[in-house]
């Protein structure tokens with residue numbers, strides 16, 4: 246490992262695309278999410294730094310339109326034998342009542358038609374889970390600066406009468422999802438119950454992916470094509486299931502900058518933590534890491550530590566069932 250002697254300037258990577266992951270924006274968050282919560286005051290300062298950074302804010306769908314499709318030479322290519330026809334029986338406990346038949350399952354994403362080139366130096370803002378501030382002051386702060394964003398909603402956590410693995414917190418309601426769009430936000434899915442997807446059996450995995458997509462589509466009246474993996478946890482099987490469920494992109498975490506060469510089913514994001522400062526946001530906008538963090542730009546393969554952690558969590562989930570992994 247190299248000595249940490251390079252200046253921030255030397256760590257800047259041309260072509261790096263920061264995709265920021267925010268959770269709640271509030272002053273008094275529940276302790277379990279406090280580490281990943283920023284205050285409204287800090288959030289406003291972050292947004293001002295993003296605007297001043299001179300990048301072009303885009304949604305995940307715009308970024309995804311420009312990423313390389315899963316193809317030979319890419320790590321997300323499909324095996325020649327497809328595992329036992331994904332039979333996501335709607336009997337999976339998660340899907341309530343299946344939708345009326347005319348809609349067949351969404352086909353796997355087709356090659357995108359030619360699109361305008363990616364704007365120079367893009368930045369993407371994302372918000373996970375659907376906390377109560379999102380359709381209110383957070384969306385207003387974004388709209389006041391004409392910043393588009395993508396919100397990934399955990400449908401079980403925001404639907405009255407449903408539950409999720411997320412501990413209690415002030416949440417928005419599913420019925421407010423259209424309001425997010427009216428502010429200029431894009432809405433994506435973040436599963437029903439927020440499980441670590443890479444520990445689920447195939448039927449439960451597809452049930453989570455399909456039921457959350459369907460609930461959002463029923464509420465919004467149009468297709469929901471983008472997914473965020475809870476905790477960022479994914480595997481080759483999870484990425485394949487996301488495509489099979491009809492998503493055209495999925496964001497992970499990876500604690501790294503993304504790029505125009507990133508993988509469409511595990512787009513790298515940077516988690517914004519309470520401790521991150523405006524200087525850290527400025528570093529990200531410059532294509533550099535936050536202070537004290539590593540300079541990585543996706544795509545890159547999973548580390549042995551990531552693979553080992555996944556094996557451990559999978560074994561534990563077999564014994565204890567899915568649990569909140571935060």
Ligand SMILES: [Zn+2]
Nearest residue numbers: 373374475476
């Ligand atoms: Zn989440």
